[in-house]
Amino acid sequence: MRKRAILCVDDERIILTGLKKQLKLVLGDDFIVETAESGDEGLEVHAELLEDGYDIPVVISDYIMPGMKGDEFLKNIYDQKAETISILLTGQADTDAVGNAVNEANLYRYIPKPWEPEDVQLTVKEAIQKYDAALQIESQNAELTELNEGLEKKVEARTEELQTVNEELQSLNEELTQTLETVSDQKDELEIKSKKILDSIQYAQRIQKAVLPSKSLLTDSFSKHFIFFQPRDIVSGDFYWCRTIENRIYICVADCTGHGVPGAFMSMLGIAHLNQIDSSYKGNAAQCLDELRDYVKTSLGQTGELGEQQDGMDMAFCIIDTDTKIIQYAGAYNPIFIMREKGQPIPEISNRTQFYEQDDLVLIRVKGNPQPIGVYPKETPFANVEIKIEENDLIYLISDGFVDQVGGDKGKKFMSPKLRKLLFECHNLSMQEKHDLIKKTFNDWKGNYEQVDDVTALGFQL
Template identity: 35%
Template structure:
C-alpha cells in the first residue's frame, strides 16, 4: 500500500460515467495521459508525485507507442451510476509493462491509499489478474461514487484501445476471437506440416524456405497478439527481450524464398541484389536483438518490413512481365499482405476506423498470403513441367530430322562398308589362325608353369610334416600367380626347430626361380653345414645369394626379405632374425613386434659384400609362456588393396587383425584371416602380390 499526497494537488478530469451494467464502454478518448521523461539524471515519477501532474484528455480511439521506449501515465476517473460494482478494465495489448494503482477506501478524506499491482512483458505470465493475452483488470467501483485509478505503461511498441465492461461481455466476445485465432494458427500449422512433407518428397529447397517463413510468420503474429508469451515463454519473460528475432527470421526466410522462387539470379540482377540487401538488414536486426538492444532491433524491423514488402512486390511484377507467369501469385499474395499491413497501420493512426477487421488486417492478409504462396509453389512446378515438355517436343522434332539425315548418310556409307567388310573377312581369317597359334603357345607355357608349381609344391614342407613338430600351427599361402615368389621353410635339426618365411624379389616365374635358389641354399646351410643360429642362417643365406647370382660382378640385383625363427626344445628359447621382415607375437593378450634389420638378403649395390653388417639375433624365453603365438609373414597381406576406398590394408590394420585372430584356437586362425582378406578384396579387386602368413606356438612341441 502506497500513501498519496493531498487530493487538492491532483488535476481534475471529466469522470467516465457508467450508467448501464450490461454495456461495454470504450474509454480511450476519455483517458488522462501524461508522458514521463526517461533520463538517467531525472528522478523517476512516483504515484505520490504523479497525482499533482497535469493530465491531458487523450481524445483519440487508440493509444499508441512507437519508435523507442516510452513511459505513459494514465489517469481514469470512473463515476459508477449503475447497480454493478465489479467491472473489468481491458487494455487491448499485452506488449507492455504496467503498474496498476487502485485506490482503497479510507475514512480520512485528506489522503488516499493505493494498492499497486505489476504485470506485463518482463514479468511471469501468471502475475496477471486474469491469464489472457491482453490485460484484463478487475476493479471494484462503489455505486454513485467517483473512483480514480492510475496506470503506468512502459513499452517500445504498444497499440490498443481501452474499454470497461462487465465480465459477460468479454466471455462472449473472446469466444469469437479465440475461434478465429485458433483457425488461423491451426491453418498455419497444417500449412507448415504439409509443405514439410512436400519438401521431404521433392527435395525442393523452395519448400524449405517457404515453410520456414510460414513458421516464423505465424510466431510473429502470435507475438504481436500476446499468444507467444502466453503459451510458449510464460515462465521465461526474459525471452520477450529477444522477440524481434522472430520478425527478423521471418523477413530473412521470406527473402530467401523470393530469391529462389523468382530465380532472381537469372531473371533480375537488380532485384537479386536488393533482396540480398534486405537479408543483410534483417540479419543486422537479428544480431542487434541478440545483443539485447530490443528497441533498436524493433525499429530496424519496422522500417525494413515495409520497404521489403514493396520491393518484393516490385520484383514479382517485373519478373512476371519478362515471362515468368507463376510470379502472379506472389503479386497477389504480397498485395493482400501489404493491404493488411496498411489497414493495421492506418487504423492505429486513426486515419480509418479501428475495428475488428482493420485491427486484424495483418492476420487476414498473412492468411491469404499463405494460401497463395502455397499455390505459387505448385504453379512453379507446373510451369517448369510444361517448359520441359515443350523442350522435349522440340528435341524430338530435331532428333527426327537428324535421324532422316543420318539415315541417308548411313545408306551411302553402307555400300562403302560392304567393300571394307570383304577385306576385313579375309584379315579376320588370318587373325583367327594367329589366335589359335598364340592360344596353343599360351597353353604350352601355362602347362610348363603348372608343372613348375608341382616342383615348387614338392619343395615346400607339408603342413602334416610341420604339425608333427609344431601341432599348434597354420599356414595361409595364396600365390598371386600359378607359382610364387614367397615360400616358407621348415627343418628340425636335433633339438632345434627352424621355421621361416621368405619373400623373394618379384612374383610368378621370376619369383619362383628365386624361391628355388633360396630353398636350396637354406637346406645346404641348415642340413649340410648344421648352422642353427637365426642370425647366422641369414648371414650365410646372404652370402649364398650374392655368390649364386654373381652380384659382385653383374647387374643382377634380385634378393629376398626373410624372417627366421629357431626354437630350442630343451632350453625353451626362441631365436628370431629378420631381413626387413619383422616378427609379431602375442603374449598374455598383448601384441608385440620385433623389428627386422633394415637390409635384405642379396640385392646389394655394394660390390664389397664384407661392408654389410651381420644380422641380429633376438631371443625370447618361453619357459613360462609357451602359449605365446608367433606370426611370420611377407608383405602381401598388408599391401593388398581393397575396402570401400580401394586402399592398402596397412600394417596397422594387419596387426590389429592378428591380435583378434590370436583370441581363436590356432586351427581356426587361418580361416579367420582368409575371410578377412576376401572381405577386404571383394569381388572386383585383384590380388597384387603373393600372400604368406605362418602362425604357431610352442605348446606340445615334439622332438623327433
C-alpha cells in the same frame, strides 16, 4: 575286380621292407606291393606285372642307386606307361634331378628322406586317387568324342541340305568359310603358344609345391599351426620352409624379389641353400641369414656395382630349441610377432622391439634388420635375437604382401595397425578359424582390386 600293384625301387632292402609295411597298412589287400633293388630290376618287375595283367597306378623310386639313377628309371616307366604316377623318395636329389623327373617322367611328388610314414601313406593314397580320376576322365572323354563324332555327322548332313537349298548363296558361303578358316588357324596358333607357356609355368608350380613343407611335417613340429599361402600368380615369390633336426626346429617365411616366375626362381634358390642345413650345423639364426646372403650374391653374380640388378629376398628366420623353449630370430626386413598373455615376462630385447596391449594380451613385434638378403649398399651382419617362449605364446611370421595389399572403400593399403588388430581379434579362435578369418579379411579387403603381391601368413604354437 582288376589286379593292382604298387612298385617300390630302392637299393637299401631295409627301406623297401619298411616302405612295403607302411603301404600295406593303408592299402590293405586292394594292392600288392612289389619291390626291386635297382632301376634295371625295377624295369623287369614292371614289365612282368604288366604282362600278368596288373594295373600299376604308382611307382616309387630312390634317386641314388647303383647303375640307373631314379630320374632315369622313372623316365623309362613313363615311356612304357605314361599314366603311371611317379614319386621320388630320396635324401640326395637336387633341384636339377627333381626338375628332370618332372619334365621327363611326369613326377607327382618329391619326398625327402627321412620321411614321415603318414606323409608317404597320404601321398600314395592321393596319387592313386589322381590316377583313378584320370582314368575316369579318359573314359568320359572317349564318350564325349563319340558323341561329338555323331554330332559332326549330323552337322555335315544338315550342311549338305542347306547347300542344296541355298545354291544361290554358295559363292558368298565359300568366301565366308575361307575367312573363318583363316581366323580359326590364327586362333589355334595363339592357343598353342599360350598352352606352351602355361604348361611351363604349371611345371614350375608342381616343382615349387614339391619342395614346400608338407602338412604332416608342420603338424609333427608344432602342437598347433596354420598356413595361409596365396600366390598372386600360378607360382609364388613367397615361400615357407621348415626342418626339424634333433631338438631344433628351423622355420622361416620369405618374400623374394618380384612374383610369378622370376620370384619362384628366387624361392628355389633360397630353399636349395636352406636344405643344406643338417645336424652338424651349429650356427645361430643371424649366421644363417649372413650365409644365405653370401650364397645369393655368389649365385647371382652380384658385386654391388652401380646399376646392377638388386634381386634378393626378405625373410623372418627362426631356430627353436624345443628343450630350452628359446627361439632365435633374425630378420631381413620381415618381423616376428609373438602374442603373449599378460602376467608372463616381457622380454627386453632391443630398440627394434615394440609392444601393443589389448585386454589381457600383449603383442610383441621384433623388427628385422633394414636390409635384404642380397646385395645392398650398406650391408651389416644380421642381428640375432633370443626370446624365451612362455606358455600359450602364439608366434606369427607374415610376409609384407598382406599389409601392402590395396583395397577397402578408398583403395588404400591394409597397413600394419589393421594387421595388429586382426591378430588380437583372432587370438581366442582355433587355428583353422584363425586361418579362415585371416584369409577372409585379406580377400574382403582386396575386393575387386588386383592382388599386388604374394601373401604368406604362418602361425604356430609349441
